Amino acid sequence: MLGEICKGLWLTIRHSFKNRVTVQYPDVKEEMPVGYRGLHKLLRWEDGLERCVGCKLCSAACPVDCIYVESEENDPEAPTSKGERYASIYEINELRCIFCGYCEEACPVGAVVLGNEYEFCQDDRGKFLYEKGDLLVERTEDYPELHARYEEKNLLTYV
Ligand code: SF4
Numbered sequence: 001m002l003g004e005i006c007k008g009l010w011l012t013i014r015h016s017f018k019n020r021v022t023v024q025y026p027d028v029k030e031e032m033p034v035g036y037r038g039l040h041k042l043l044r045w046e047d048g049l050e051r052c053v054g055c056k057l058c059s060a061a062c063p064v065d066c067i068y069v070e071s072e073e074n075d076p077e078a079p080t081s082k083g084e085r086y087a088s089i090y091e092i093n094e095l096r097c098i099f100c101g102y103c104e105e106a107c108p109v110g111a112v113v114l115g116n117e118y119e120f121c122q123d124d125r126g127k128f129l130y131e132k133g134d135l136l137v138e139r140t141e142d143y144p145e146l147h148a149r150y151e152e153k154n155l156l157t158y159v
């Protein structure tokens, strides 16, 4: 009995001198690992055209049916994407999403990627419905974690 108490005390003393692992959030934020699956992003090519070609493969792969895509033909004079079609509507219900990553695995052009953003609490359920304008990033270089993810997961499978 006494041995057990001493063992417990020793364990407590030992841990008292270890580095604290508590992060002073939100002043300090931990860097998420490359494999972290946070809020989705829709990416563009370097020339500014949208990667998404509205093929709906992400939507078909989603096990909880939380991606809704509608596509339209590109205007040859002023295309939105590099394919024949583009996503005229792209919505993700982040409240329903289970962040499995199947959508990014299914996308043939690396258009939809799960970033490392985890701070997207809302005070209304409706605000979890992210539309294309909420997801589309203007400059991919602003999100270095997405580059790391591309390399690790080899997301560009088609082009
Ligand atoms: S991460 Fe999974 S659940 Fe979420 S949108 Fe993608 S496929 Fe659907």
Ligand code: SF4
Residues within 6 Å of the ligand: 051, 052, 053, 054, 055, 056, 057, 058, 059, 069, 087, 106, 107, 108, 109, 110, 111, 112
């Ligand atoms: S994000 Fe990818 S898989 Fe989904 S519709 Fe666009 S191109 Fe297709």
